Amino acid sequence: MTENPYETDKLVGEYLLFHYGSPQEILPYADGPQNALHFPVRAVTDMISLEERSAETDRALDLGCAVGRSSFVLSEYFSETVGIDYSHAFIHAAQIMAQDHAVPYRRIDEGILSTPLTARLPQTARPDRVSFRQGDAMDLPFDLGVFDLVLLANLICRLPQPDRCLARLPDLVAVGGELIITSPYTWLDEFTPREHWLGGYHAPGDQPIVTIEALTESLSPHFQIVKRRNLPLLIREHARKYQWTMAEGSLWKRVAPAEID
Ligand SMILES: C[S@@+](CC[C@H](N)C(=O)[O-])C[C@H]1O[C@@H](n2cnc3c(N)ncnc32)[C@H](O)[C@@H]1O
Numbered sequence: 389m390t391e392n393p394y395e396t397d398k399l400v401g402e403y404l405l406f407h408y409g410s411p412q413e414i415l416p417y418a419d420g421p422q423n424a425l426h427f428p429v430r431a432v433t434d435m436i437s438l439e440e441r442s443a444e445t446d447r448a449l450d451l452g453c454a455v456g457r458s459s460f461v462l463s464e465y466f467s468e469t470v471g472i473d474y475s476h477a478f479i480h481a482a483q484i485m486a487q488d489h490a491v492p493y494r495r496i497d498e499g500i501l502s503t504p505l506t507a508r509l510p511q512t513a514r515p516d517r518v519s520f521r522q523g524d525a526m527d528l529p530f531d532l533g534v535f536d537l538v539l540l541a542n543l544i545c546r547l548p549q550p551d552r553c554l555a556r557l558p559d560l561v562a563v564g565g566e567l568i569i570t571s572p573y574t575w576l577d578e579f580t581p582r583e584h585w586l587g588g589y590h591a592p593g594d595q596p597i598v599t600i601e602a603l604t605e606s607l608s609p610h611f612q613i614v615k616r617r618n619l620p621l622l623i624r625e626h627a628r629k630y631q632w633t634m635a636e637g638s639l640w641k642r643v644a645p646a647e648i649d
Contacts, residue, residue: 394475400455401493404481406623407457408507413495414624421632427621428457431541434619435568435639441465446536449560451525451553452543455491456482459520460513462537470532472523479522481507486515497627526552528560536565542621542635544599545574549584551606558610561642567611570619570637573599600638611640 393399405414407428414425432438448462453471455478462469473479484491489509494502509515523529525540526549538561544550561567575588582589586606587599604613616638623631 392475394454394473395477397477397494398496400477400481401495402623402625403455403478404491404493404507405495405505406621407455408485408491408509409495409505409624413505415622415630420630421620421622424620424622424632427619427635428541429461430619431458431568431570431635431637432461432539434617435570435615435637436537436566438465441536443467447533448537448539449532449535450539450541451528452540452546453482453520454478455507456485456518456520458539458541459518460485460510460515462539463514463517464512466537467517469518470535471518471520472525472528473520474522474524476522479520482520485509486518486520489515496625526550528556532560534562534565535560536562537568538565539568541568541570542572544569544571544586545576546579548580550580550586551584554603554606557607558642561611563642563644565642566614567607567640567642568637569603569640570635571599572633572635574633575599600636603638607640609645610642612643614639614641 411425443465444467446466448466448469450459450471453459453473456471459469459471471482481491491507493505495505496502526547547553575585586602587597589597591597619635619637621633621635
């Protein structure tokens with residue numbers, strides 16, 4: 389069986405840099421795509437208005453949280469944030485960050501040349517309000533309770549059966565609460581068997597199925613789409629190679645059946 393890439397030191401390092409690295413550590417090129425930096429922050433702040441939150445009562449869930457940066461952003465505004473990821477290595481790094489406020493790692497520069505760096509917790513984060521646990525977004529425990537916000541950042545096209553995760557969302561998001569889904573819709577057989585792709589294929593009769601429409605159908609009637617926007621992101625692989633991605637962010641409101649027209 390192939391190793392889960394998200395358990396490797398290489399990806400733990402890449403994601404610590406992606407989530408916590410300074411612009412200079414990630415992209416020391418003035419002519420690089422600077423607007424693609426800080427994705428784990430923008431996945432929250434570009435999608436919802438945070439001032440209206442109650443830091444006394446509101447709860448947030450970050451599914452597929454990786455090494456935790458978006459969870460720490462949410463901790464500034466929500467009384468409790470739960471971060472869940474399938475990768476033990478990612479959750480371990482996120483827990484060390486919550487506990488020590490710093491995580492050492494190596495950034496690959498070229499071949500096996502690397503630089504030791506330390507990922508640091510932003511000063512505004514509230515680690516006392518965050519918990520991280522390893523778990524499967526397709527088989528979540530039933531004791532999680534309900535949340536005022538659920539974030540799925542670049543998770544759905546990494547799941548073997550994304551529909552199983554989507555099916556739990558009506559129970560997880562409180563009526564009136566919000567759901568953020570971001571995704572580049574990178575459907576790959578190695579992560580998601582084709583019969584479980586939400587979009588990116590032709591239906592019988594040659595009709596193209598695109599993910600945002602499939603999501604709208606799948607989340608209906610419990611969620612209504614509120615907005616869509618482009619969210620660029622940049623993952624540094626080494627000093628001269630990056631993944632530049634244009635994810636789509638979609639914001640959904642959980643509605644009660646009576647509100648549905
Ligand atoms: C592309 S990364 C996105 C991580 C993070 N949300 C971000 O935006 O940087 C996909 C994440 O989903 C996690 N993941 C994959 N399968 C999962 C599953 N079944 N349940 C929970 N998390 C999963 C991976 O470990 C990884 O952290």
